[in-house]
Amino acid sequence: MTDAVRTEALVKRFGRTTALRGLDLAVPTGSIFGVIGPNGSGKTTTMRVVLDIVRPTSGRVEVLGTHPRQGGPALRRRIGYLPGELKLESRVRGGDLLTHLARISGGVPQNEITDLADRLHLDLNRQVRTLSKGNKQKLGIVQAFMHRPDLLVLDEPTSGLDPLVQQQVHELLREAAGHGQTVFLSSHVLSEVQNTATEVAILREGRVITVNTVEELRRSAIRRVHVEIADAAAPALHALLISLPGVSNLVEPTPTSATLSLSGDPDSLVKTLAHFRVTELTVEEPDLEQSVLGLYETPLSEAPSETPLSDTAADDE
């Protein structure tokens, strides 16, 4: 089993700033591999190294069995890339731009452009520079997928897209993996990675902190829960909640409500609440900041664990 992308001790400096500090990453062929991390953690730089847009200062990098520099145009023909900050300023129509990009990609099957555009509800007759951010993003997605590359490198693929189109994109990702294509994507939305990826690497300050399966990540994710009950048996509720595994930051605004942070699966919480008449229950989807904050605050050498939330994250709302 080979890796579509593999880096060893990858270092990249831009002048005095260091973007990558010894990045070790292996993206298995045929997987949907997600990288998450805060801004400046090295996600975009890693992808630019893969595309040979920037060159590493030191370390090894192998993409589809060859070095990006040596691979040249022939290698990039096998890669579809969606830049993180997609800029499209051209006056040409979207369809014409895609035709041009298809020429410099090569091997775009007939009708692939229109099929993809239809699925994403993208109007190809509009001038590119007049498109909204979301529609530009759709155009970027079409050009990344249209030549059915062996490797898709997608930097924040659903940024700026509405939820329905996000679903379409997730569908495209799964189909690609079904065809044996490898997907290497970055996100700062944990749910996106959870919904699609099989493996997730968490980056921080130019290094990989951990590589988890999505299942592991889900278990360590921290959710914010708000619950209100109709009964007057409030003290019992609070006593029960505080004793549950994974519950922290318990706040009780009124006797019949509670707000808390929950790590791990919500099973015991749900079963506890089942004894009450629940009038209101919201579970906020864990975003990256909250769910992996523990990982960021743990020193690099320590294994990630169910670290309690910091004050800043608990300040939510």
Next chain:
Amino acid sequence: MSNALPLFRRALIESWRSMIAWTLGIAAALLVYVPLFSSISNTDLQALIANLPEALVETIGYTNIGTGAGYVQSTFFGLIGFALFTIASIAWGAATIAGDEENGTLELTLAHAVSRSQVVLERGLALLVRLLWLGIVAAALILLLNVPAGLDLEVVNVLAATTMLVLLTLSTGSVALAVGAVTGRRGLATAAGAVVAIGGYAANAIANQVDDLEWLHTISPYSWAWGEQPLMDGLDWVGFAELLALTLVALAIGLAVFARRDVDG
């Protein structure tokens, strides 16, 4: 055939608006200036020029303004045409790599199955073709006005002078393109092209005036192009070779550095 030189064709398609604007500008300049010759050649202009200080006449290049060739050289090839072609060429040259990079749109092109050299060379070819087009427009209009305005120009010499104008401005545009490819900065690229173009013009003017500084002719692209008066005496192959060499050296340096450096998103 439909897949040949995709970046070259894209570059031409993307620039058709500016092509029309420059074409109109150059046509307007020629239509304003050239017909004036027939009205002023009969006047006392020669006498007026003769009364001016010789140094001034040499500096502004009006030595032969009484002849059709001298007039068209002084007003168009050496001045207005030079300025218009230069500005267009440097603007296009600076936009080729540096402008694209500063817009953030170069990254997407480079992520496809093209080499960086291919990007520079195909877009450099587009720069040449745009300047050739402007040259064809200029030469055609001058030849059209040749008889009505009483210029008495030889067709082959008009073509020679136009060739030199295209090549002169291609060389300064290539300097802008190359500095943009090296630095990724549009402002620097424009400045570099302007320094070579204006510096060459100034060096030529100073060399005309100061005997001790006559050697400045040897380092001025403007002198390379116009020193042997192609509009009167035909194509000067030495000047041609010097301008071509400047173009090729600039592009070679641009290619070499661009192929090795990081590109900004």
